[in-house]
Amino acid sequence: MSDLCDFPRLLARHGVKPTALRLAVLEVLGAASKALRAQEILETIRAQRRVNKVTVYRILDDFTRRGILRRLALEDRASHYELACEHHPPHPHFQCHSCGQVQCLEPAPLERMWAELKGPLGNRADRIDVRVEGVCHKCRELS
Amino acid sequence: MSDLCDFPRLLARHGVKPTALRLAVLEVLGAASKALRAQEILETIRAQRRVNKVTVYRILDDFTRRGILRRLALEDRASHYELACEHHPPHPHFQCHSCGQVQCLEPAPLERMWAELKGPLGNRADRIDVRVEGVCHKCRELS
């Protein structure tokens, strides 16, 4: 999404050691313009070095629990991941159900929705996810 | 969700033959108060008769493509299904990330969100999904 974040610092703040692999995961996600599947992250790292998929899954899982990453459940069966640092606040996503492309949308509408829903739900809500589906421009032209 | 729907008619309107299995799937979902996993639908039908899981998956898939059902992608790895007939308009869902319980919320906020997002996205959006996550009352008390 951008490289505004100092990843070693980010990890330090969360009390996690900045290992080569953990930094690699963050750098891949930081360089991406969209949320990525574990598979894509794995392949990108593998262009540089040897990694076991289990390690990547465990890092993604750990980062998600710590709030360093957001895990998106899309129509796709595979989860997508994106940075959750202050430079990338929660936002709605668009997904094309023809090609599966994911696109990040502006955060504002989600914030309004959150303000509207968290009241009625009492204190039990702690996160909201908004996903818009349709056919992207590219796929529309092809048909 | 309710039994306001005449399922044989519903199927006729979509040009699908009302086989015993297709009706069974609809009846299970009509009797449920929440969206169900394929597995749960399968087991409920199996309490009455013999079915192969492939058939149920195919029916769910077909119904979803025809718009008879909605498929929900939740945090859970398994899709959840609910009736999409006029008595059950699209609505946000709440999911507890401790026990996984899904709860249907009021449709109004989703309609407002839809009105707000479809404009900026042009004509490419055709559906919106809103999922609120948190810890349900039951799970909160246990901790």
Place this chain on the structure above:
DNA sequence: ATTATACTTGCAACTGAGTTGAATCTGCAT
């Protein structure tokens, strides 16, 4: 009634994404 045809259901085998538990490796402290 018999056969042809299409549609529905079933079976077995497979896939893809993620998970598990135990083994090894690595950095660091004693």
Place this chain on the structure above:
DNA sequence: ATGCAGATTCAACTCAGTTGCAAGTATAAT
């Protein structure tokens, strides 16, 4: 050097679906 904790790896497994094809069933022609 030795010990230890945390990080990484490996092989095997699970779970939710998917595939291709065979078998069954209803409907339509003959």
